Amino acid sequence: MKTVTISKERLRIHIEQLGEIGKTKDKGVQRLALSKEDREATLLVSEWMREAGLIVTHDHFGNLIGRKEGENPSLPSVMIGSHIDSVRNGGKFDGVIGVLAGIEIVHAISEANVVHEHSIEVVAFCEEEGSRFNDGLFGSRGMVGKVKPEDLQKVDDNNVTRYEALKTFGFGIDPDFTQQSIREIGDIKHYFEMHIEQGPYLEKNNYPIGIVSGIAGPSWFKVRLVGEAGHAGTVPMSLRKDPLVGAAEVIKEVETLCMNDPNAPTVGTVGRIAAFPGGSNIIPESVEFTLDIRDIELERRNKIIEKIEEKIKLVSKTRGLEYQVEKNMATVPVKCSENLINSLKQSCKELEIDAPIIVSGAGHDAMFLAEITEIGMVFVRCRNGISHSPKEWAEIDDILIGTKILYESIIKHI
Numbered sequence: 001m002k003t004v005t006i007s008k009e010r011l012r013i014h015i016e017q018l019g020e021i022g023k024t025k026d027k028g029v030q031r032l033a034l035s036k037e038d039r040e041a042t043l044l045v046s047e048w049m050r051e052a053g054l055i056v057t058h059d060h061f062g063n064l065i066g067r068k069e070g071e072n073p074s075l076p077s078v079m080i081g082s083h084i085d086s087v088r089n090g091g092k093f094d095g096v097i098g099v100l101a102g103i104e105i106v107h108a109i110s111e112a113n114v115v116h117e118h119s120i121e122v123v124a125f126c127e128e129e130g131s132r133f134n135d136g137l138f139g140s141r142g143m144v145g146k147v148k149p150e151d152l153q154k155v156d157d158n159n160v161t162r163y164e165a166l167k168t169f170g171f172g173i174d175p176d177f178t179q180q181s182i183r184e185i186g187d188i189k190h191y192f193e194m195h196i197e198q199g200p201y202l203e204k205n206n207y208p209i210g211i212v213s214g215i216a217g218p219s220w221f222k223v224r225l226v227g228e229a230g231h232a233g234t235v236p237m238s239l240r241k242d243p244l245v246g247a248a249e250v251i252k253e254v255e256t257l258c259m260n261d262p263n264a265p266t267v268g269t270v271g272r273i274a275a276f277p278g279g280s281n282i283i284p285e286s287v288e289f290t291l292d293i294r295d296i297e298l299e300r301r302n303k304i305i306e307k308i309e310e311k312i313k314l315v316s317k318t319r320g321l322e323y324q325v326e327k328n329m330a331t332v333p334v335k336c337s338e339n340l341i342n343s344l345k346q347s348c349k350e351l352e353i354d355a356p357i358i359v360s361g362a363g364h365d366a367m368f369l370a371e372i373t374e375i376g377m378v379f380v381r382c383r384n385g386i387s388h389s390p391k392e393w394a395e396i397d398d399i400l401i402g403t404k405i406l407y408e409s410i411i412k413h414i
């Protein structure tokens with residue numbers, strides 16, 4: 001195999017330059033989908049794509065696509081992707097490093113004149129973050145045929161519909177023709193994505209990168225416990241039906257259940273709780289709290305949810321409460337392909353990089369691509385696990401390692 005050099009300097013400069021577009025006053029980045037800043041970023045990234053030897057187009061979901069044709073263009077392509085939109089006042093690495101690594105990999109392939117059978121596509125997906133139309137993973141969802149007509153009618157803060165935003169963005173995007181941009185099973189051989197971890201695991205355990213085993217699917221619930229309101233001074237403890245104490249018992253059980261198996265990545269969170277009527281001298285009549293349970297194994301997640309529901313039932317019975325459990329959302333966890341995990345492991349071995357297998361707690365474009373192809377993901381360590389903030393930071397050396405690992409794997413599949 002020819003020796004190929006991934007240029008650390010070019011990668012670093014690209015990250016820096018892209019970070020200048022939509023730069024906020026506290027040095028964060030704000031590039032909402034299909035905005036003026038997004039257009040500027042699109043133009044710059046398109047230029048880098050061309051320099052790398054990619055042909056640049058847009059599909060009708062607003063996805064920016066660079067393609068380098070293989071020797072056999074009828075074969076399914078190998079795709080590398082992520083996003084260049086950001087949350088409000090976010091960081092300059094989230095999404096960006098995946099797209100720029102993809103471009104850098106193709107640049108290296110082009111420079112070394114590597115002959116490849118399969119075409120390579122580098123994609124910056126439209127509105128991954130959902131910070132403009134409150135509806136994330138739009139481009140990747142569209143590409144796999146999961147966008148509904150009403151998704152195009154979502155409006156931003158200025159009442160502009162996504163349809164209008166797409167229609168006026170240019171680059172040949174026409175939301176009336178989204179059907180033409182849907183990819184089918186068999187169109188894409190593999191999908192690779194590199195992303196910052198957005199969590200503290202890699203840094204805490206001293207790894208530059210990690211190989212993702214899967215993306216945990218969140219399930220959201222609203223729990224309501226109803227007891228009896230009363231005077232905080234006059235109702236004796238033994239006669240109370242206090243739903244807040246009941247909720248406390250349930251919440252403790254959520255923690256216990258999610259920590260039960262130290263090897264499982266299960267996480268459970270109660271992020272919001274409210275007591276009604278909410279007076280410091282009133283025993284609450286009712287309590288509402290949210291529940292967010294995530295796991296990579298659907299069965300394990302469901303079992304934990306079942307046990308939480310049992311606990312709610314038991315607590316309600318012993319305390320004389322009524323209860324309601326409302327399911328708001330449940331996303332199926334997505335597994336990365338064993339084939340690609342092994343391939344990434346092999347690349348780590350070859351480059352003598354020690355990389356753990358980790359779970360993604362956050363959603364990524366790869367999640368939807370998994371509907372039509374095998375996915376493989378690499379996580380890059382980020383400082384203090386911070387993301388979606390101007391404080392977000394990833395070291396160029398770690399990004400370089402991730403890019404090289406990805407390169408080594410991709411080269412074997414094209």
Ligand SMILES: [Zn+2]
Pocket residue numbers: 083094095128195
């Ligand atoms: Zn992201």
